[in-house]
Amino acid sequence: MDDVLINFIQILRRCGLRVSVSESLDGIRASAAIGMENKPLFKAALRAALIKKTKDIPLFDEIFDAYFTDKPSDIPLEERFGHGLPKPGESGDEDFDEAMRRAMEQMGGVGEMTQALLQGNVQFITAEMLRNMSPEQLAELRSMLQRGQFTRMVLDKMGWEKAQREMMRLIQQLQKQGDYEAAERVRERLWELQELFPRWVANEVNDRVEKQLQTQRPPAPRAEELQFKDFSRYTDTEVEAMEEIVEQMARKLRKDWSRRAKQGGSRRLDVPRTMRHAMGTFGIPLELRWKQRRRNRLNIVLLCDVSSSVRNASRFMLQLVYSLQQQRGRVRSFVFIGDLDEVTETFERNNIDEAVRIATSEAGITYWSHSDFGRAFREFLDNHGDALSSRTTVIVLGDGRSNFYDPQFDAVEEIHERARKFIWLNPESEWGWGTGDSIAPAYARHCDRMVECRNLDQLTRAMEFLMESTA
Incomplete structure (x- = not known):
């Protein structure tokens, strides 16, 4: 029975559904308690244990029906x-x-x-x-x-x-x-x-x-083992393990952001309301009235370099942003190498694995070209400038290596001026900034912050800073 369910869960994962180890154990325990005799009840129990998102239910139902109905190995020889x-x-x-x-x-x-x-x-x-x-x-x-x-x-x-x-x-x-x-x-x-x-x-x-x-297969590496390993040196097994870790990180960040947004900062006295309320007590303000703090909506624009030199870092960042799209607010995602294309709708219409695959290999950009940050920034302003407002946090992921193209500093400065925050995550070691064709230090002068982001530890700290700055 357990082997049948484990194989079924592996098929779900290969089809793009995210099923964690704890959810797998919940499904096995539920099936042991209910049994397979009542097929509708068995199906409902597995769906409740394994599926997190409503949009994934049709795919789960299709796979379940194909796997547990007239399964070839269940037909007598x-x-x-x-x-x-x-x-x-x-x-x-x-x-x-x-x-x-x-x-x-x-x-x-x-x-x-x-x-x-x-x-x-x-x-x-x-x-x-x-x-x-x-x-x-x-x-x-x-x-x-x-x-x-x-x-x-x-x-x-x-x-x-x-x-x-x-x-x-x-x-x-x-x-x-x-x-x-x-x-x-x-x-x-x-x-x-x-x-x-x-x-x-x-x-x-x-x-x-x-x-x-x-x-x-060797056991999947734990987060502690990947904490300080450079993304560019990950094996295929480590990339798969990292995808699960990033999903856990995204869930934690969503909870932290909601908690910080609710707590807010120091309260401010609402003098007019306090005085009006005091009229009923002969002008003595026995109860103070406070201004209601308006919650910031999560408003993020991601500009992600998907060239081969930063491919793994791009995958993990896109996965994080995909998960954050479920949060209250608006997230718009763009990928670029030389030219730039928006992939927000791709993330809304597809499961996470398919969305990341399309963004890193099938978006409307030229994948064999060299990175041209200046051109990407200019195209973003000309075609998608409406995405910027005083409440927008812009995140750029890229190594800042321009291949000696025009860096378009004026476009970067305009993005900085029109956005609330401009944060640059650089997956290259800081010692390489400014060497060769890298103009990262020059770009850093037009950002609120440029941080090294080439391993799990740095990515975690960068996302925590992002949540603090947007809550």
């Missing part, structure tokens, strides 16, 4: 292989039994696998498959790309090609004897096996290879 031909003497058709007996004698018999496939002997077939799919052989696999090769090896060892040849010879022998009806029945059985048998073996191989590779 006898149905997948057909019921097979009857054993000699058991068909109730003496002519067929006699035809098969004479044909077998003329051929000198057929192999055990051929006999088992013809008759649908599931026990023998399964035992042969498992015998040729030993744990030692599975342990040698290193990639899911080896599934096809391993499936062909298992089929060869089981004697599938030999069995097909023997069935063809049996058909020819029956035709030679003039037993055309029996030959047609064997031919239909062969066609049935050619369609079903390799597919079944492939499914079994896929299941076992995936389980084997899961046991070989």
